[in-house]
Amino acid sequence: MRRAALVALAFLVARELLAAGAMTLKIESPAFAEGSAIPRQYTCDGNGGSPPLTFSGVPAGTKGLALICDDPDAPSGVFVHWVLFDLPPATAKLPESVPAGASPPTGGVQGKNDFGKTGYGGPCPPSGTHRYEFKLYALDKELKLPPGSSKADVVAAMQGHGLAEAKLTGKYKRN
Numbered sequence: 001m002r003r004a005a006l007v008a009l010a011f012l013v014a015r016e017l018l019a020a021g022a023m024t025l026k027i028e029s030p031a032f033a034e035g036s037a038i039p040r041q042y043t044c045d046g047n048g049g050s051p052p053l054t055f056s057g058v059p060a061g062t063k064g065l066a067l068i069c070d071d072p073d074a075p076s077g078v079f080v081h082w083v084l085f086d087l088p089p090a091t092a093k094l095p096e097s098v099p100a101g102a103s104p105p106t107g108g109v110q111g112k113n114d115f116g117k118t119g120y121g122g123p124c125p126p127s128g129t130h131r132y133e134f135k136l137y138a139l140d141k142e143l144k145l146p147p148g149s150s151k152a153d154v155v156a157a158m159q160g161h162g163l164a165e166a167k168l169t170g171k172y173k174r175n
Contacts, residue, residue, distance in 0.1 A: 025056075025136060025138055029054070031052055035170075050096060050119075055093065057166075062089040064142040066085040067136050068080070073130040081120065081132065082121065082134075125174060130172060130173070136168075
């Protein structure tokens with residue numbers, strides 16, 4: 001009987017959380033769907049600007065968001081295309097073509113990509129189809145790292161501070 005009461009209570013709590021809008025962290029793009037092709041304009045064959053992104057389901061207690069985009073299919077190992085951190089937790093979207101530079105107008109701080117530049121560097125695979133993973137992290141603290149920090153610096157600073165994470169994967173093949 002006690003077990004049945006606990007199960008019923010757990011069900012009610014879960015229902016209340018859903019009704020209250022408790023959500024899972026999500027990252028999406030109006031430019032491409034999960035697992036589909038990234039439009040040419042957001043690559044080295046186009047203007048190379050970043051794609052528009054939307055965020056939802058940021059958990060309570062989030063103090064900052066971090067975004068890392070990399071190519072796990074690069075011939076020399078994972079290639080980093082974008083590092084952006086200390087985005088305000090209320091950030092719901094990033095417009096296309098976030099300007100390069102230390103502190104973009106969208107908020108946050110940009111790190112250095114593997115092209116050796118600060119900001120976004122579009123997909124430019126040497127051959128074949130590559131995957132590009134845009135990973136969003138909700139953190140319980142601001143990282144307060146300097147502009148131009150590497151992915152390794154950001155990942156090390158995030159250790160033990162993650163509240164949630166989400167991923168959006170796009171693909172690109174040069175013609």
